[in-house]
Amino acid sequence: MSTIAVDARFSSRAAARTRGRRYLSNAGTLLLSLALVVWSVLPIYNMVLISLEPEGDVFTDRLWPRVPSLESFVGVLTQGHWYLEHFWRQFANSLYIGVMVTFFALLFGSLTSFSIGRMRVRHGWLVSNAALLTYVIPASFLAIPFYRIMQNYGLANNPWSVIAALVAFATPYAIFVFQEYGRSIPIEVDESARIDGASPLQVYLRIYLPLMAPALVAVGTYALLLAWNEYLYQFLLLSSKSSMTVPVALAQFLSSDQSPWNYMMATAIIYAVPPVAIYYAFRRRMAAGLTMGGVKG
């Protein structure tokens, strides 16, 4: 804004030069924006393009579908292809795992952060460090021993083995964000409730959880998306057609030589709709959670 005031005092030639530079800068911004849109959207456009091809037309050299057809979407939703005969079951499995992981990550994370951050239990820093350590270990590095252990427990092909793994990896993030967020709530709130005779459980339920609502939403969204998008553990631990989740089923398409690509892409899109919708709905809260949590400078 201040540049406008300064411009008025410039000679006309300098003003023209500044204006020229601004046009150039605007043109540059426009070009960059266009490039960014194409770059970001291309693989997603490809997904939509192929899903709209009628069967048999997948092997074309077109850049847009000749006759857009919703055939493959109908095929997925009515379980019309033999690859998709358990689609809704698999969708429900994904949802079940997502909801359970969210619930337990929120429950364990909030209880732990309450005990460490609000009640200041002795040696609480040890638990914080355990959580931090879990956060910085790559989950895929533990997949092989985890698989062996689950086999020993007889939990192979059981969704609870996946839920256990994902809760273990999602809760540390929950503990960070809750502890970080909890610092903004004065400890006097808890203390006065305790003086009024509330037990720690009552303080947790009636005071801590309601005040933490924004952080709970942020972490809940994170945990739900983590569980929905996770692949490796679900692939290793769930192998039967009726126990597997959507991403595992989707990957199974790839292993066949005659992949029905239009069905595959339609499945990929249907699978992507819930997380994208949730992401855009809770975007602001999640961004807040991201900066509150581990990565904060």
Add this chain to the structure above:
Amino acid sequence: MMDSVSAVDVRPAIRPRPLSRSLRGHLKGGEYAWAVAFVVPYLAVFVAFVAYPVVYGLWMGSEPGLYRELFADPIYQTTVVNTILYLALGVNVKMFLALLLSGFFMRPGWWVKALLLIFVLPWAVPQISTFISIHWMLNGEWGFLNNALYALLHIEGPSWLNDRWMALGAVIVSHIWKWTPFWTLILLAGRMAIPLEIRDTARVDGATGVRGFVYITFPLLANLYLICTLLSTIFLLGDFNAVTFVSGGGPANSTHVLATLGIRDAFEIAHPRLGVAAVMSALPLVIPLVIVLMRKLRTAQVQL
């Protein structure tokens, strides 16, 4: 936080503490039981599903003979080269792009905000969906990329995934495509946290454009940038999906990284111990990273 901790510690320091007191700290009997009960569920999860697998894995990969077998494997040797390239290019190109783009998205205007909404799409869409789409896009005969090249420029594109270097390049670019938005958002939040007065004062003093970035913005962002780089190194080291779905480790097992080679050894050639050894050979890199990151993250506070 610091004040209240020291306030708690000062009071009991006068008398020698009985054992029960040093265990319980300031909490009274019933309260202490509650506090412990609240921590137990997470601790149980940690012990059963993190600590136990770690120890089990260390035990599985503890035989020296395994490493002789591993290092003699030519696939492992190419895998190490791939992993280093993937780390060096994937992390740094992505973080540098994120740093530049976070500056771009600081610009005012509704359409920059609208652009940001489109820009985060790669991150919002599940990995499996997009990586499978990229895999098909790069198909030499029917893929979208070669169709587009032919339609627009009349170039016959190559079979992207049939050559080791192009396939590895495709994996790296896919990773950058997928994760740049996430780190851009983090760095954007970091830039937003820089108080307006600092930027305004700097501007008045003539630090605008590149100079403003070099002398003002970057020094304030440097710590965050370092933490993000280290975290993204760890995340990338554990990345299984990009390689599995974009190149599938092929052609002829030439584009594996350690995370995918471990799973391949354990489940495709049914030699779990060798798989664990492959993963554990990354420990000389992982352990220092973990130590530095744990220190950095524990003390992470906005230093402004």
